[in-house]
Every structure is written in structure tokens, then in C-alpha cells.
Amino acid sequence: MSTSATDLFSIDEFLLQERRKDLLRISTAGNVDDGKSTLIGRLLYDTQSFSEDQLLAVLGKGTVASRETDFALLTDGLRAEREQGVTIDVAYRSFATARRKFVLADTPGHEQYTRNMATCASTADASILLIDASRGALRQSRCHAYIASLLRVQHVLIAVNKMDLVNYNEAVFRAVEHDFSQWLDRIAEDTGNPVQTRFLPLCALKGENLIHRSRQMPWYSGPSLLEALEQLPSAECGEKGPFRFPVQRVLRPDAAFRGFAGQIASGRVRPGDAVTVLPSGYSACVERIVTFDGDLTEARAPLSVTLVLDRPLDVGRGNLFAAEETGAVATQRLQATLMWMDRRPLECNRRYLLKHASHTVQALVPALEYRVDVDTLAHVPAATLEMNDIGVATLQLLRPIAADVYSANRVTGSFILIDPESNSTAAAGMMRLLHPETAANDESGNAGKVSAEERAVRWGHRGGVLELTGPEIALDLIERDLFCGGLITQRNDRDNAFFRQNPLLLAELTNRQAEAGLLALVVQFDDSEWVKMRIGGVEERCLADKSKDIILALHRLLILGGNLFDGPVADSPYSASCEL
Amino acid sequence: MEQSLSHLRLLEAESIHILREVSSEFERPVMLYSVGKDSSVMLRLAQKAFYPAPIPFPLLYVDTGFKFREMIPFRDEAAHVAGAQVLEWPNEAAIAVETNPIALDTKRYCAFLKTKASLEALRHFNFDAAFDGARRDEEKSRATERINSFRDGAGQWDPKNQRPELWNIYNARVHSGESIRAFPLSSWTELDVWHYIHEERIPVVDLYFAKERLMYVRGEVLVPAERDFIALPGERPQRVLSRLRSLGCSPCTGAIRSSAATIPEIVAELVVFRSSERAHRVIEHDQEGSMELKEREGYL
Numbered sequence: 001m002s003t004s005a006t007d008l009f010s011i012d013e014f015l016l017q018e019r020r021k022d023l024l025r026i027s028t029a030g031n032v033d034d035g036k037s038t039l040i041g042r043l044l045y046d047t048q049s050f051s052e053d054q055l056l057a058v059l060g061k062g063t064v065a066s067r068e069t070d071f072a073l074l075t076d077g078l079r080a081e082r083e084q085g086v087t088i089d090v091a092y093r094s095f096a097t098a099r100r101k102f103v104l105a106d107t108p109g110h111e112q113y114t115r116n117m118a119t120c121a122s123t124a125d126a127s128i129l130l131i132d133a134s135r136g137a138l139r140q141s142r143c144h145a146y147i148a149s150l151l152r153v154q155h156v157l158i159a160v161n162k163m164d165l166v167n168y169n170e171a172v173f174r175a176v177e178h179d180f181s182q183w184l185d186r187i188a189e190d191t192g193n194p195v196q197t198r199f200l201p202l203c204a205l206k207g208e209n210l211i212h213r214s215r216q217m218p219w220y221s222g223p224s225l226l227e228a229l230e231q232l233p234s235a236e237c238g239e240k241g242p243f244r245f246p247v248q249r250v251l252r253p254d255a256a257f258r259g260f261a262g263q264i265a266s267g268r269v270r271p272g273d274a275v276t277v278l279p280s281g282y283s284a285c286v287e288r289i290v291t292f293d294g295d296l297t298e299a300r301a302p303l304s305v306t307l308v309l310d311r312p313l314d315v316g317r318g319n320l321f322a323a324e325e326t327g328a329v330a331t332q333r334l335q336a337t338l339m340w341m342d343r344r345p346l347e348c349n350r351r352y353l354l355k356h357a358s359h360t361v362q363a364l365v366p367a368l369e370y371r372v373d374v375d376t377l378a379h380v381p382a383a384t385l386e387m388n389d390i391g392v393a394t395l396q397l398l399r400p401i402a403a404d405v406y407s408a409n410r411v412t413g414s415f416i417l418i419d420p421e422s423n424s425t426a427a428a429g430m431m432r433l434l435h436p437e438t439a440a441n442d443e444s445g446n447a448g449k450v451s452a453e454e455r456a457v458r459w460g461h462r463g464g465v466l467e468l469t470g471p472e473i474a475l476d477l478i479e480r481d482l483f484c485g486g487l488i489t490q491r492n493d494r495d496n497a498f499f500r501q502n503p504l505l506l507a508e509l510t511n512r513q514a515e516a517g518l519l520a521l522v523v524q525f526d527d528s529e530w531v532k533m534r535i536g537g538v539e540e541r542c543l544a545d546k547s548k549d550i551i552l553a554l555h556r557l558l559i560l561g562g563n564l565f566d567g568p569v570a571d572s573p574y575s576a577s578c579e580l
Numbered sequence: 581m582e583q584s585l586s587h588l589r590l591l592e593a594e595s596i597h598i599l600r601e602v603s604s605e606f607e608r609p610v611m612l613y614s615v616g617k618d619s620s621v622m623l624r625l626a627q628k629a630f631y632p633a634p635i636p637f638p639l640l641y642v643d644t645g646f647k648f649r650e651m652i653p654f655r656d657e658a659a660h661v662a663g664a665q666v667l668e669w670p671n672e673a674a675i676a677v678e679t680n681p682i683a684l685d686t687k688r689y690c691a692f693l694k695t696k697a698s699l700e701a702l703r704h705f706n707f708d709a710a711f712d713g714a715r716r717d718e719e720k721s722r723a724t725e726r727i728n729s730f731r732d733g734a735g736q737w738d739p740k741n742q743r744p745e746l747w748n749i750y751n752a753r754v755h756s757g758e759s760i761r762a763f764p765l766s767s768w769t770e771l772d773v774w775h776y777i778h779e780e781r782i783p784v785v786d787l788y789f790a791k792e793r794l795m796y797v798r799g800e801v802l803v804p805a806e807r808d809f810i811a812l813p814g815e816r817p818q819r820v821l822s823r824l825r826s827l828g829c830s831p832c833t834g835a836i837r838s839s840a841a842t843i844p845e846i847v848a849e850l851v852v853f854r855s856s857e858r859a860h861r862v863i864e865h866d867q868e869g870s871m872e873l874k875e876r877e878g879y880l
């Protein structure tokens with residue numbers, strides 16, 4: 001390395017060119033063996049995004065013809081992937097052309113990792129979808145097109161790959177284009193989000209139509225894949241909507257300054273602009289746009305700034321600033337598309353944590369409307385959603401959030417559900433319908449005495465008294481199962497000295513617990529080989545060492561006898577019998 | 581049509597969002613500060629994220645005992661200017677057994693010094709979130725790393741069981757004893773980092789700029805002659821016009837021959853002579869995929 005490196009080109013010119021580059025986020029997807037890793041490897045190789053030593057580590061190690069570099073090996077980073085021969089997790093890579101920088105999220109094509117497609121698509125401005133020309137569009141490609149549309153990826157470039165296997169035949173390409181276009185039309189009808197698409201014939205392995213236009217396909221007059229990527233409109237033009245600003249943090253370095261830090265989700269803001277603070281509904285004007293580099297006269301999405309308002313308002317993390325009269329609403333009940341991502345399936349009426357913008361609230365799913373069969377786009381009735389399922393559900397929130405529908409805003413219209421026990425990300429959600437608050441400052445819209453129904457919505461179930469007899473270990477198992485299921489329980493030991501003296505005290509106490517919406521447990525230990533469970537006059541008994549049977553019977557009992565979840569509220573008083 | 585925002589502004593906006601989000605959702609966040617160029621950029625982004633308020637978390641500097649001497653005054657000055665508190669974690673255990681990277685092989689050295697020391701430090705101070713300046717473009721296995729990367733109670737990363745990360749919504753829930761590593765520079769490239777340092781006039785330690793330095797020359801690899809280095813019999817350091825592309829501890833950070841004495845010259849060198857910076861850190865040549873092994877063990 002010597003001065004010769006710096007003589008080769010003008011540094012100033014280069015830095016100026018660098019400064020002008022924008023950033024486009026793209027995702028890729030395809031079926032296993034559609035050649036995706038090869039395409040990405042080749043794209044990165046040909047844009048000189050690999051270093052010499054990365055190339056050296058791979059050269060000659062491949063599975064393809066001996067003299068060719070295995071581009072797929074360059075792409076697949078993890079050991080486990082190399083061992084399996086398939087990409088197992090989302091990988092992010094950067095490459096650049098003279099005009100633009102790209103961050104590419106590589107989606108695994110393997111069936112069991114479908115949820116990763118959504119992960120990649122959620123941040124993508126554009127997507128490259130691979131179809132093997134010799135095999136046509138398989139399930140994963142169709143599924144990905146659906147997810148891209150659902151998540152509102154603006155542009156989808158459909159790379160009809162392996163054209164060498166069909167002798168670069170135009171008719172094959174046109175047939176794939178025709179078939180897949182029909183599928184795309186049906187998708188747009190279902191999701192309501194048409195995507196801009198472009199079909200490109202190519203052969204990634206040989207680099208045909210990848211960077212440069214191919215001489216093998218004179219019948220094709222369109223751009224190469226890289227040219228098409230460069231021609232796509234800039235990313236932030238996509239989110240033109242009205243001003244939205246989720247407050248991430250309140251900055252108060254001293255008594256004189258109170259600023260609200262956040263990233264502009266959409267639109268633009270200038271000092272003097274009026275904004276509504278949601279969910280409170282108060283109005284204020286923006287006084288200053290503060291940054292480390294000085295105050296701004298205007299800021300737009302997606303810049304991170306700090307706003308100062310012209311009057312003191314109670315604003316905190318989780319609030320949303322919105323341009324006045326522009327449709328954002330505070331809501332506690334909404335309908336959303338859910339993409340389930342956890343091994344533990346959706347349980348209706350179980351409590352989840354819903355994270356939306358900078359706000360986390362508790363949420364229940366009282367009703368699942370339907371599941372979408374991704375193969376046929378049919379809406380099928382379903383009781384639950386399992387990992388990789390997509391469905392539409394109604395959600396009830398315990399506190400209001402300020403939101404837009406996803407079709408209007410990708411930032412303020414999206415959320416995740418978190419399992420409160422495992423902390424895993426259980427689902428991704430896209431809001432479809434928002435039911436506005438009735439009263440601006442009342443979380444529930446209700447007044448006066450709290451009703452049993454309101455309690456039931458809050459806890460996710462109604463109250464009741466469940467009597468349990470059996471060995472302690474089995475009763476602990478039952479309590480644990482109820483707790484893990486999200487039920488609010490209160491354990492009362494029949495052998496407690498007070499209760500033994502006065503059995504009526506136990507009955508009175510558990511009645512009150514049930515009235516408060518709790519599931520009162522009345523436990524009595526014995527050494528019998530049976531576990532007995534009773535609620536609402538219905539009884540179940542199981543062998544104490546059959547834990548699976550116990551749990552099944554318990555669940556059956558809660559539904560049959562407990563009337564905990566559905567149907568009219570029992571008007572007969574709860575009662576714990578004095579003996580079981 | 582107005583000019584679209586440049587990629588650096590977009591990367592900056594994303595990083596600031598991550599810094600604000602993680603610092604607001606966790607009780608005890610910390611920034612791992614290594615004095616390197618990525619740390620310097622991350623520190624500047626933290627200043628920007630919370631301005632005009634001070635940075636709401638301390639910086640943690642893990643002293644392996646083998647870092648370059650001139651890094652310490654630079655660190656103290658940078659922290660002072662940013663108004664940040666520096667916590668130093670001496671690796672007493674390693675120093676006590678006189679662990680020497682040249683005596684041990686590099687894999688054991690890094691595992692011993694870095695993994696152990698930084699995990700000990702995080703545990704000692706009970707931090708539940710640590711900002712780390714690592715980028716996805718540094719090494720193949722890092723490409724799969726999340727922005728908010730979950731670590732179990734032992735500080736380990738499970739690449740096969742990562743939380744899906746959608747939009748810019750980060751799941752910040754952890755149980756007691758568990759933690760996350762947050763990577764605000766995930767989407768940046770080495771070129772972006774240098775370009776940003778240039779545009780923002782961010783001070784970086786002098787070691788990055790070419791100068792005549794005393795080096796042990798071992799084939800293609802230059803090993804800086806620092807204290808405690810155990811030379812091979814008969815080996816003598818030479819004066820070599822060189823600079824460092826990344827700052828590890830001195831023995832396992834290979835220098836490169838270079839005359840690049842300014843940031844534009846470094847950028848030029850980077851563009852013309854593409855070589856992944858960490859190739860000159862000796863560790864990654866030990867075993868292909870070794871960074872992933874380290875990561876699983878909690879090295880990152």
C-alpha cells in the first residue's frame with residue numbers, strides 16, 4: 001500500500017459522490033434451491049462488496065464446477081447453514097453502487113422459517129423474489145408475494161432465475177410471468193395493497209442480466225436486476241403521509257428545557273405547526289426542532305429529532321404527536337392481521353403485551369375472525385393461530401394507544417405481541433380497523449360502578465370457585481397451569497386454622513374473590529390416588545399420577561362447569577361447598 | 581423534487597432511535613466503549629440522541645492489560661468532552677495468572693480475556709443492556725445478528741433461536757439475569773463509519789493514521805512492539821510506516837503497511853484496497869467461523 005492508491009481517483013470527488021447516495025432496504029425470498037444464495041453472492045461479488053480475504057476463504061471450496069467460486073458459500077454465513085446446506089436465519093448485508101447504498105435482508109427459503117420472511121419484509125422498501133424458470137412459482141414464492149403485499153413492500157422485482165436451464169426461452173419466461181401475475185392480482189384483492197412489480201429473466205450463476213444486460217436473451221429489452229434496483233424511487237418518498245411522531249423519551253436537562261425525543265414516522269414538521277397529542281387529545285404548537293447540530297427550520301421522516309412545544313403539557317413516552325385532523329385515533333379496540341411467530345399458539349383471552357411504536361400495553365384477543373390459507377387465499381374459520389399462520393383477529397387493549405391503520409402508515413399501524421411469560425415475540429400485527437375512543441380522557445368510555453363484564457375483559461376470564469382435593473404435588477400442578485394460562489387465581493387452603501374453625505368464613509371469602517373476577521382455588525390435600533376438581537356443580541376426577549389427564553380434565557371442567565369464558569354471566573351466587 | 585436524504589442521515593436517524601429506545605426500556609444500560617473508531621461514532625451518536633441532556637448511561641471500558649498505551653488518555657478526553665462517565669474493568673484474574681496472548685494461542689486468549697472480563701463486568705455492575713459498536717459487515721456470522729440481541733443468563737447468544745425483529749419495534753423484555761446486546765451501528769459499513777467521522781469531524785485515536793512505528797514483522801503480519809510482548813528468540817522490531825485498521829489488544833491486532841495519514845487517504849485506501857479489517861486481527865484465522873463460536877460464548 002502506498003501513495004499510488006490515492007492517486008488513482010479523486011478522493012474529494014469520491015466523498016462528494018458518497019454524500020449524495022441514498023439508502024434502499026431490500027429483502028429477498030424464494031423457494032429452497034431457487035438459487036437465491038447464489039444470486040446474492042453474485043450481486044455482492046460483482047459490486048465488489050466482498051473483501052479479498054473473504055473471497056480467499058471460499059475460493060475452491062464450493063460444490064459447483066471446480067474453477068468457479070461458490071457464490072452461495074459467500075452468502076451463507078453461519079456454520080449451521082453450511083452444515084444443512086440451507087440458509088437458516090435472516091442475514092443482513094450491505095452493498096453499494098455509484099448511486100445508491102443497499103441493505104439487503106436475506107430471507108431463508110426453507111418452509112419452517114416462514115416467519116423470517118415477514119421479518120425481512122417489514123423493513124424492506126423493495127423485494128427481490130426468485131422463481132426457478134424450470135419449475136415455475138412454488139409455494140414459498142407465492143407465500144412471499146403474499147407477505148410482501150401484506151406488509152406493504154412498495155416494489156417487488158420478480159427474478160425468473162435459471163433461464164439457462166430452459167435455453168433462455170422467451171415463452172417459458174412469459175408463461176411464468178402470466179401465471180404469477182394472476183396470483184399477484186388475487187393477492188392485491190385480498191390484502192388491498194397492490195405492489196409495483198417487474199419481471200426479469202436471468203441466470204444468477206452465470207451472471208446473465210444480473211449486473212449487465214444479457215446477450216443470451218435479445219428478446220428482453222428491460223433493465224438488469226441491478227439497474228432495476230438503482231431505478232427504484234427513494235425510500236422515504238414512500239411514507240408521505242401526515243406528520244406522526246411517537247415520543248420515545250422526555251429530555252429534561254434542567255428546569256428550563258423540556259424536549260420530546262423521537263423519530264419522525266411520517267410527514268414533516270416546522271416550528272409553528274399545530275399538533276395533537278394522543279391519546280390525551282390536547283393541542284399545542286411546535287416551538288423548536290432541536291438537534292445536536294443546531295435547531296432546524298424543518299424536519300421530515302425518518303429523521304430523529306427533539307421537539308419543544310409552546311405550552312406545558314403532560315406528555316410522556318408512548319404518546320404520539322400528530323398533525324391536527326389527520327386521522328390518527330386513540331383506540332382500545334382494533335382489528336388486525338396477525339402473523340403468528342411463536343411455538344406456543346395463540347390463546348384467545350390470554351393476556352399478551354402489545355408493543356406499538358414506543359408504547360407497551362396489555363392486550364387480549366377476544367375473537368379470531370379467520371385464518372388465511374396462504375395457498376388458496378381462502379378465509380377459514382380457526383380457533384387458534386400456530387407458528388407461521390396468518391389470521392385476522394379483534395384485539396382489546398387495557399390502555400389506549402394512538403394509531404393509524406397499517407395501509408396508511410407502516411410505523412404507527414404496526415405492532416408486535418410479546419408473550420408475558422417467555423418474553424418471546426409471539427406475533428407481528430398490522431392494524432386494519434380502529435374503533436375510536438368514545439370519551440377522550442376516559443380509558444374505557446364507561447362510568448360509575450365497575451361491572452362484572454368490565455372485570456372479565458380486564459382479567460381475560462370471569463370469576464369462579466374451583467375446589468380441588470388430592471396430593472399436594474398434583475394441586476400445585478393445577479395452580480401452575482392456571483397461572484401460566486393467564487388466569488388470575490387466589491389459593492385458599494381449607495386446612496387453614498381460621499377456616500377450620502369457621503367454614504362459613506371460607507365460603508364468604510371465596511365468594512368475594514369470585515365476585516372480584518378472580519378464580520378462587522379451595523385446596524385440600526390428601527394422600528389419595530385421585531385428584532378431584534369441582535366448579536359450578538360439575539366435577540371431574542383423575543388419577544393423581546396422570547398429569548396430562550389432569551390438565552385435560554381441568555380445561556374441560558373450566559369450560560363446562562366454570563362458564564369462565566363464554567356465554568351469559570351466571571346470576572346464581574358463587575359458592576364453595578363446605579365439604580367436597 | 582427535493583434531494584433525498586443521504587444514507588448517512590438515514591443511518592444516523594436509525595442509530596439514534598435504537599439508542600433512545602434501549603436506554604428508555606432498560607433499567608441499567610451501558611455502552612461498551614473500546615476507544616476504536618466504531619466506539620467513537622457510537623459515542624457521538626449517543627451525544628446526539630440525548631442532546632441537550634447528558635448521556636444517560638456510563639461507558640464501560642474493559643482493560644485486558646494489553647491495549648495500546650496511547651488509548652487511555654484519548655479515552656479520558658473523549659469521555660470528558662461527551663460528558664460521560666467511564667467505568668473501567670481491570671481484568672485482574674487474567675493479569676494475575678500472567679496470561680500472555682503470545683504464550684497461549686489466540687483463541688484461548690480472547691476467550692479468556694475478553695469473554696470473561698466483559699461478562700464479569702456486566703454482571704458486577706448488573707447491567708441489563710449493553711450497547712456494542714459491532715457492525716454486520718464485519719464478519720459473515722454477524723450478518724445474522726439482531727439489532728437487539730438477546731443473551732441468556734450466562735451471556736450467551738443462540739443464533740438458532742433469535743427473536744424475530746420487525747419494523748423498528750424492539751422486544752426489550754428480559755427476565756432477571758438475562759440481558760441484551762444492542763448494536764446501533766448494525767447497518768453501517770466500514771466506509772460509512774469513516775465517512776461519518778470525516779463529515780462530523782469526530783476525533784479518533786492516532787493509531788489509525790500512518791506513522792513510522794516499531795513492529796515485529798512476521799510474514800504479511802505486523803505485530804506492534806508494545807510492553808509485555810514476548811518476542812521469538814532473535815526477533816527484533818523494525819520501524820515500519822504503518823497504521824492500524826482496527827484496535828484489539830495490541831498483540832492480536834495486526835497493523836498494515838500504509839501511508840494513509842488523513843481520513844480521505846484512509847477512505848481511498850479502503851476503496852482501492854478492499855480487505856476486511858478484521859483479517860488483520862489474528863483471531864479469525866484460527867478457525868473458519870470462529871467469530872460465531874466466540875459470539876455463542878458471549879464474546880460479542
